[in-house]
Amino acid sequence: MKLNIVPARTGATWVRSGLQTFTKRPLAFASLFFFFMAMVSIASQLPLVGTAIALMLLPTMTLGLMAASAEAAKAEPGQKPPAAAVLLAALNAARSGIRPMLVLGALYAVLFLLVMGVSALADGGQFARVYLMGETVSREMAESGSFQAALWIAMALYLPLSLAFWHAPALVHWHGVPPTKSLFFSFIACFRNFGAMFVFGMTWIGVFILSGIVLSLVATLFAALVGGGAAAAGGALMVGGALVMASMFFTSTWFTFRDSFID
Template identity: 45%
Template sequence: MKLHIVPAQTGFTWVKLGVQAFRRQPMALAALFFLSFVSMSLLASVPVLGSIASLVLLPSVTLAMMVATGESIQGQTPTPALLLVTFRKGRQHLRHMLLLGVLYAVGFLGIMGISALVDGGRFAQVYMDGAPVTQQLASDPSFQKAMWTATLLSLPWSLLFWHAPGLVHWHGIPPVKALFFSLMACVRNVSACLVFLFTWLGIGVVGAMLISVISLALGLGGEAVGSLLVAAAMMMATTILACAVFIFRDCFEPPERLTHEPPHTPQPPTPPAAGQD
């Protein structure tokens, strides 16, 4: 495995390739994301242990979307069975992925604990248990401070896990080393990652504005606008996850199945025809 350094404009390329991959298999990728979203939500609805289990399985869901995108660019149709990819590659692979999930859950719960020190746990309760957000709560300075604290701490923690599932799955790297290499890839390619991030932020803002303007022109009600925004957000999230496999492929030595084309095999020179020099 070798870490690659890419130029800043590669961030645009990642966005473009993710969009192209989604356009190849929009229904299959969207259905897989929706199924994983619903499954994780149902699991998280179980008090206490359900929320922890959903955090532990999150890297496996990310890996499933990466594998699905890899199949899509090879002309195959991803199926919901890919959600079980972590459980189908042997016990060692399963242990590594579950350990990766446990590390993610521990760190995330730690971040929620730090935010609880700021506002007494109200933001953590909203995020983990789905408690309702009232206007009074949303405008409370301590709640806002806790929200921003959790957000800022979650960013570097997420960078640790961005490439880790792919490193464990395709390169067989142990979880702790995978976290280190994932962070190094993000740090060494920070310019491309920032271009990627701000490109998607711009797409999100422009998309929300367009939906609002069109909805206003058509006289749609608040519920219809909300439904459109949710659908657009889920489609955008699916496409961002589709980008992950291209980022992984460009930052590390990719397995052959993640390349656009099969590896090139040099052909022996064609012998000259009889009678030719």
Template identity: 45%
Template sequence: MKLNIVPASTGLTWVRQGVRTFFRQPLAMGGLFFMFMAAVSILSLVPLVGTALSVGLVPAATLGLMAATREAEQGRFPMPSTLILAFRGGPERTRAMLMLGGLYAIGLLVVLVAAALLAGSADTLPDAGSGEVTPEMVQAMMSEPGLWLAMLVYLPVMMAFWHAPALVYWRGVSPGKSLFFSLMACWANKGALFFYAIGWGAVFMIAGLLVGLLGAVLGGGLSAVLYPLVLLMAAMFHTSIWFSVRDSFQAEGADSPAPPSNP
């Protein structure tokens, strides 16, 4: 497993590639992301284990969206079955992906527990019953130590799982080793990932400003389209993940890792 260290500016290239590829197949990429969110919402309704199951499916869904991005990049229409690619690579890879999902659920639980230890009292937050998000509410949320601790603890978890689904499925790496290699790859390309985060932050900020301006011109009434717009932006972000994964490892005998034969 050889890491590929890229220039820091490559992070902005990943953002552009993600946006361009999304608009090649916007219905497919947006639809697949909506399907994943719908499945998570339905599973979360199951008592006791629903939330854990929905969280455990995140690595598998991430792999499916990576595979869909590859299809869209090559000019093909990603089919819905692409989303469950993680479970079509044979028993060995299915077990590995399920184990990876379990590890992700445990990691997220650690983040939530750490955040809860320093979470502020709900009585200190402004009343959100009106359904309006005010600057005071945002300021109060950002001042919560639990939020910043959660972000700090989640960062290494995110780095460990960033490349892991692709390494497990396309490279046949064990779940434990995939977390190590993913963490090392993210650290080696921390400059590119920094600009990647800055680039996506700018994209989301510009989108938010445009929505705000449109709301001011139309006099409000954008709540019905705001949530779908956020989901579309999230789908666009997930479309870009594949490019960061592809460029962070040297290909072994091919330009990009090839998936195993599906049964």
């Protein structure tokens, strides 16, 4: 395994490849994402340890969707991979190498909660409670300097954390890298390919904004044509669309890993 440095423009290629792969089996990818999110949501409802368990599952969820993308990407241009093969690839990846993935998940949960703990020093934990427990944000809270400071602290600390875990599940699964070393290799790979990662992120932000505008227009038009009860349907359309876009995003992460490391 060797680090591969790619041009910045490759970030846009990763997004395009992810979207093309998603369109091969959109129902399979969307179903996988909904399944994994349901597992995380159910785990988060457990008393006391629910939040920590939900955080521990996130690296495995990422790996499962990357494995599904890898399987779908094997298909020749113009051909659709079997939906069962895509689903099984994700589930097999999620259940293989359980011990190292549990270690990686535990590291993620501890470090993420540590980030929230540091941010709590700025506002007494208001932002952490909103993010982790879903507490309601009042206007006064959102406009307070301490809350905003906690938000920026959390964002600043989460960036290196996200880079460390970006490739880590894939490195553990496909290359057998120990969990702690995978964090180091992932961070270095993202840092060395920061131009491509930046273009990747900016491109996805543009895709999300454009999709949000389109979904909002469709929901507004639907409400105008149908009338009563359309508000709830429009809201469901926005939520469903956001979840589908999120599954597209995770589909594209496989290509960031594939091109960053070579055998």
